[in-house]
Amino acid sequence: MQIRVQPFTVHKRVPLTISRGTTAESTNLWLILEHDGIEGWGEASPFAAGRSPQTTSTIAAALEAAAPHLADYTPYDQQAIAARLGELHLPSAARTALDLALHDWLGKRAGLPLWKLWGLERDRIVPTSITIGINTPESAQQRLRGWLELTQVHAVKIKLGSPAGLEADRAMFSAVLQDVPTGAKVSVDANGGWDLPGAIAMSHWLAERGVTYLEQPLAPGQEADLPKLYRESPLPLFADESCFDRADIPKLGDRVHGINIKLMKAGGLSEALAMVHTAQAHGLQLMFGCYSDSTLANTAAAHLTPFATHVDLDSHLNLLDDPFLGAEMQEGRLIPGDRPGLGVYC
Structure with a gap:
């Protein structure tokens, strides 16, 4: 070949x-x-x-x-x-x-498309979240309004862990929350930006405001602190940077509620599918995420999202010059089509 x-x-x-x-x-x-x-x-x-x-x-x-x-x-x-x-x-x-x-x-x-080869059901796919990056409260609020003009929004992920500290996080979150559509779920991703006391405090503060789950609150390397946060947090915890492939999952099974699978860190669909089964064996929930991926990689991941509780495959929606076409947004959900293979074309 x-x-x-x-x-x-x-x-x-x-x-x-x-x-x-x-x-x-x-x-x-x-x-x-x-x-x-x-x-x-x-x-x-x-x-x-x-x-x-x-x-x-x-x-x-x-x-x-x-x-x-x-x-x-x-x-x-x-x-x-x-x-x-x-x-x-x-x-x-x-x-x-x-x-x-x-x-x-x-x-x-x-x-055949991959989802059909694997015998999966597209109607199980949940809405993909759109992402609000760290910014001033006013700019973050405007970013959400931009998303609302671009696509249907049924889930919002807000990036926190600001270098300016927890008060900056709270101010930005509060501003964005004002414009979140009624019924849309809200999650928070700190990308390892908090220490343990800050993560505990923020988990309670965010839970009071209806947040669905908290992703990577502590930096990679601080996994030993996760059990205390697991016990004290009212929110489900998801590991992202702390979980690359299936070998990481057994070490996290007693200290998080779920894992974020990304194709680039996993090594592809084969490893991602192995991670799905390993996580299920440990009673963990699943989500799929992305980096600066185009429609090609996000469509590939979308074929596995019938397994997921949460989906965050929105990077291609924020591109001005994506060269590919593939999975389409339908009522906030990224749905792979009926074309064979990945179903991606130019």
Whole structure:
């Protein structure tokens, strides 16, 4: 099979600020795998969360180095390919691009979308949240109004963990809450921006204001503090940066209520599906999230969202120049279509 990689740059309608910094654009990688006249498509996007930042250049270099090692395989050889990729120590985003392309190829060969190959039900998919980044109260409020003009909003995720402190978080949250549509669920993602006392205090304050769940309140590396927060928080806790793949889940099973699966940190749909089953075995809830991903990667993730309690696949909705079409928003839900494979096209 032949592999080629093409970079593409996408620009955000509105830059997104979280506790770690601000992103206005991203150069992602489009991987095209060809075999027997069929193309499988995948995407890799850079991200800085967690153990080791993955840049566009490091991901591209890894894929370029791996391509000759994969030339003699076919898309049917997924177990052998996975073993080879493990030997090559590819970063997770590079593995994601290859894994999505392999799944896309197999779906196209079978003539079926992935959700149908897996026997999943699209009517189980819950609304995807739209994200409000850290900002002044007035600007955050205006950002929500912009989202309301762009799409139907049934769920809102508010980024907190401001470097300015808890009072800044409370002021911004209160401003945004004024314009949240009636009936829409509200969640908070601190991206590890709080210490333990602050997280305990904020969990109670946010619960009094109707928040649904709290994501990554403590920084990665502070997992030993999660049991105390778990006992004292009235809100369900979800791990994001503290949970990359299935190996992380058993260590979190007694201290969070759920995990956020992102394809780029997991390594693709194969690992994401393994994470689903591992989390279910530990009684944990599931959500799917994204980085600066285009429609390609978010459509891939959408095929697995019938498993999810919460969905946060909105990054492509904030792009001015997304080159792809795929899953469509229907009443606030990101629904994969009936095209075979991922169902993504240009």
